[in-house]
Amino acid sequence: MSLKNDLILRAARGEKTERTPVWLMRQAGRILPEYREVRSKMGGFKELVETPEFACEVTIQPVDILGVDAAIIFSDILVIPEAMGLPYQMIEAKGPWFEKTITSLDDINQLRVAQAGDLHYVIDAIKLTKKELNNRVPLIGFAGAPWTIFAYMIEGSGSKTFSKAKKFLYTHPELSHVLLQKITDSTINYLKGQIIAGADMLQLFDSWAGVLSPEQYNQFALKYISQICDAINEVPLTVFAKDAHFARREMGNLKCNTIGLDWTMDIKESRSMIGASKTLQGNMDPCLLYADYETIKKETIKMLKAFGPEKHIANLGHGLYPDLDKDKVKFFVDTIKEFRF
Amino acid sequence: MSLKNDLILRAARGEKTERTPVWLMRQAGRILPEYREVRSKMGGFKELVETPEFACEVTIQPVDILGVDAAIIFSDILVIPEAMGLPYQMIEAKGPWFEKTITSLDDINQLRVAQAGDLHYVIDAIKLTKKELNNRVPLIGFAGAPWTIFAYMIEGSGSKTFSKAKKFLYTHPELSHVLLQKITDSTINYLKGQIIAGADMLQLFDSWAGVLSPEQYNQFALKYISQICDAINEVPLTVFAKDAHFARREMGNLKCNTIGLDWTMDIKESRSMIGASKTLQGNMDPCLLYADYETIKKETIKMLKAFGPEKHIANLGHGLYPDLDKDKVKFFVDTIKEFRF
Numbered sequence: 001m002s003l004k005n006d007l008i009l010r011a012a013r014g015e016k017t018e019r020t021p022v023w024l025m026r027q028a029g030r031i032l033p034e035y036r037e038v039r040s041k042m043g044g045f046k047e048l049v050e051t052p053e054f055a056c057e058v059t060i061q062p063v064d065i066l067g068v069d070a071a072i073i074f075s076d077i078l079v080i081p082e083a084m085g086l087p088y089q090m091i092e093a094k095g096p097w098f099e100k101t102i103t104s105l106d107d108i109n110q111l112r113v114a115q116a117g118d119l120h121y122v123i124d125a126i127k128l129t130k131k132e133l134n135n136r137v138p139l140i141g142f143a144g145a146p147w148t149i150f151a152y153m154i155e156g157s158g159s160k161t162f163s164k165a166k167k168f169l170y171t172h173p174e175l176s177h178v179l180l181q182k183i184t185d186s187t188i189n190y191l192k193g194q195i196i197a198g199a200d201m202l203q204l205f206d207s208w209a210g211v212l213s214p215e216q217y218n219q220f221a222l223k224y225i226s227q228i229c230d231a232i233n234e235v236p237l238t239v240f241a242k243d244a245h246f247a248r249r250e251m252g253n254l255k256c257n258t259i260g261l262d263w264t265m266d267i268k269e270s271r272s273m274i275g276a277s278k279t280l281q282g283n284m285d286p287c288l289l290y291a292d293y294e295t296i297k298k299e300t301i302k303m304l305k306a307f308g309p310e311k312h313i314a315n316l317g318h319g320l321y322p323d324l325d326k327d328k329v330k331f332f333v334d335t336i337k338e339f340r341f
Numbered sequence: 342m343s344l345k346n347d348l349i350l351r352a353a354r355g356e357k358t359e360r361t362p363v364w365l366m367r368q369a370g371r372i373l374p375e376y377r378e379v380r381s382k383m384g385g386f387k388e389l390v391e392t393p394e395f396a397c398e399v400t401i402q403p404v405d406i407l408g409v410d411a412a413i414i415f416s417d418i419l420v421i422p423e424a425m426g427l428p429y430q431m432i433e434a435k436g437p438w439f440e441k442t443i444t445s446l447d448d449i450n451q452l453r454v455a456q457a458g459d460l461h462y463v464i465d466a467i468k469l470t471k472k473e474l475n476n477r478v479p480l481i482g483f484a485g486a487p488w489t490i491f492a493y494m495i496e497g498s499g500s501k502t503f504s505k506a507k508k509f510l511y512t513h514p515e516l517s518h519v520l521l522q523k524i525t526d527s528t529i530n531y532l533k534g535q536i537i538a539g540a541d542m543l544q545l546f547d548s549w550a551g552v553l554s555p556e557q558y559n560q561f562a563l564k565y566i567s568q569i570c571d572a573i574n575e576v577p578l579t580v581f582a583k584d585a586h587f588a589r590r591e592m593g594n595l596k597c598n599t600i601g602l603d604w605t606m607d608i609k610e611s612r613s614m615i616g617a618s619k620t621l622q623g624n625m626d627p628c629l630l631y632a633d634y635e636t637i638k639k640e641t642i643k644m645l646k647a648f649g650p651e652k653h654i655a656n657l658g659h660g661l662y663p664d665l666d667k668d669k670v671k672f673f674v675d676t677i678k679e680f681r682f
Contacts, residue, residue, distance in 0.1 A: 214605065
């Protein structure tokens, strides 16, 4: 059965589309009262992630309420460390926290390479969501990029600098590669499982790309992203490396369809660095959505024109902030959907 | 009386030097046991900043212990909001916190334009340090760049996104300019006072440059940095805008001597974007100093060669992390001082 709205898939493949498609990072989340209601019934964030019925429900909410052109499965990038043997807690208002972190080869050896089956709750949520979406829009699956997952496994929590994780790269480069390879293998298994379950498109989030130097990013991040890009051929893949302005030229050579940009990356400059072949995704500053409607409209249209009519998937340059006004978020989506070149 | 070591001043002016000069952001701080000893005697961080004798002592410590080519006055960028009428507390392990923040024109009108005399404790600390340094090395003065100061005055504390401050830019652009101008005028008064007190060189820290879009950075940050650059002609001035990779071309047009780079900015690319006229400062990843001595030496020499023999002041791409090993920090400094092209 074919998708009723496949704009995002066509844009990702570089095909012409009637209009620019749009979805929003963190579109399933706190900005929606309907999400907050589901969330309030749960014991915590992880219970929501691990319960396919609820994950499915909040995944579909923004399709119904905001009218976006794709759903993205409600999950978390840290399910991979957990599936590898490193469980985490999500602490309210603080973020993720790992009781045990990786400090030695012995620790790495004790980790297993995750199989898709280890993440059955995500796989089940994708299957259920595909069914419930009833082919209205594509469903995006995702995973963290290996460096970002590595960073949490060493650091044990969020951090401004990820200096523990970076210290590990400098002091144990060989061990780092062993761990990064194990994460990469797990991620490929996981993404392949998501494709089999029905994901129409995939995205890799390298949330902490920006703390590395260009050279370390090549050596410890792009190398493994590249392996994933080479392994995933079934569906379009987007690589979003936040703050990795220095890696845009190299990202143009990845075997993926789409490169995500954050709002600090000038659109024309990024296009010239990445090259003409890739679809670009992004890149509005989420804070624009605090502005008045007139400013939102003006800036959104300016962004659309800067990207041009082809090879663009509209999005923010980062996830939605939880205190944004739902009506303004919807206005941003509507402005994009109404605009014609 | 002339300086015994004026390498940094000559490098800033673009003159040839026998070797590349070096100093380190946060060189006066927790990595030194001697600093921790002074600090332990004080009620808190602010007492240290506000007591010229102690500020002088910790300012000179890294000259004696690490052998750096400049001292930088021990102070804080948030002395400016306080002098304008917005006091702050420095909360241990949490960072700065303002009881009152700016939310309206009325709030802005109640702020005064700071005069150098309002910051007599910094001025006195500079005078005392100049005397105690006895012309061994130059003394660097500094201030926060207007956008970064604005960000704290609106946000009221540190933040990953500074979304309140950015929201203010989007929702109150005209008020934002009024406040930014008041901060800029205060900063010029303050920096002029530092020069009169004896500062041999100045640095502007735009610590939160990286949260803005290129367009907002031009409009709300560079405009005011440019005013400061135009006003300061007496001594060399360095502008360090962390994470403002997108503004490197524009920074090449500022009337300042030196542009600071962080470690995510490729050296050759930055040189080509900024142009040949400026001296560049930076840009080693502070985390390199966690590595073994061999790696530190190899990477440091690679950095020196990438910058070349002229128009370079060696430094890190950000401040020293408090848990770095003092001996490795000194080894980094020594490696630079021993290297000859």
